[in-house]
Amino acid sequence: MMAARFLRRSLPVLRQTRCYADAPSGSAQMSFTFASPTQVYFKEASVKQVDVPTLTGAFGILPAHVPTLQVLRPGVVTVFNDDGSATKFFVSSGSITVNADSSVQLLAEEAFPLDQLDVAAAKVNLEKAQSEMASASDEAARAEVQINIDANEAIVKALE
Amino acid sequence: MVAYWRQAGLSYIRFSAICASAVRAALKPQFKVDAMKVAESSVKVYVPKAIA
Numbered sequence: 001m002m003a004a005r006f007l008r009r010s011l012p013v014l015r016q017t018r019c020y021a022d023a024p025s026g027s028a029q030m031s032f033t034f035a036s037p038t039q040v041y042f043k044e045a046s047v048k049q050v051d052v053p054t055l056t057g058a059f060g061i062l063p064a065h066v067p068t069l070q071v072l073r074p075g076v077v078t079v080f081n082d083d084g085s086a087t088k089f090f091v092s093s094g095s096i097t098v099n100a101d102s103s104v105q106l107l108a109e110e111a112f113p114l115d116q117l118d119v120a121a122a123k124v125n126l127e128k129a130q131s132e133m134a135s136a137s138d139e140a141a142r143a144e145v146q147i148n149i150d151a152n153e154a155i156v157k158a159l160e
Numbered sequence: 161m162v163a164y165w166r167q168a169g170l171s172y173i174r175f176s177a178i179c180a181s182a183v184r185a186a187l188k189p190q191f192k193v194d195a196m197k198v199a200e201s202s203v204k205v206y207v208p209k210a211i212a
Binding site for chain 2: 118144
């Protein structure tokens with residue numbers, strides 16, 4: 001009983017957590033690199049926040065985010081610059097790394113600013129894919145068509 | 161939770177390739193040309209026939 005209370009009291013110290021009186025360690029800066037094979041959008045730039053769509057959900061990354069490795073799914077990446085403006089891109093897939101020193105690498109297979117995408121073309125492709133679903137023979141073919149449908153749905157949703 | 165495509169036997173690489181081609185297909189015409197040029201594979205697979 002006493003041991004439990006002792007542990008609970010001393011756990012913050014043992015865990016090296018910060019209290020309000022402690023100043024944050026290091027600079028609250030995020031070194032952000034965002035590129036696709038053909039285009040570099042940000043190179044070790046300082047930004048305030050980045051919102052990313054991953055397979056396990058969408059989340060926002062601030063400086064001093066916990067280190068993580070995630071893979072992306074088709075969706076919108078929003079970059080909040082230091083001056084308060086926000087820029088949006090659509091990424092198809094790729095990976096995101098948040099390192100312990102607050103550097104973030106977002107490497108996309110395809111990434112384009114939203115205004116380079118055509119919502120009408122995406123809707124046409126979505127309908128085509130949905131009709132392809134009926135003729136898909138086995139589970140792998142069905143999964144491939146479903147991926148196509150999901151990607152086009154994400155594009156339509158991002159542009160509307 | 162296993163993704164449906166993983167369960168169907170597809171890898172993330174294949175998932176990524178399909179998503180990328182879907183995004184390229186939804187580009188506006190003036191950007192689509194450049195993207196398609198980059199995307200086409202420049203690797204030709206040559207499988208030599210086995211001897212005897």
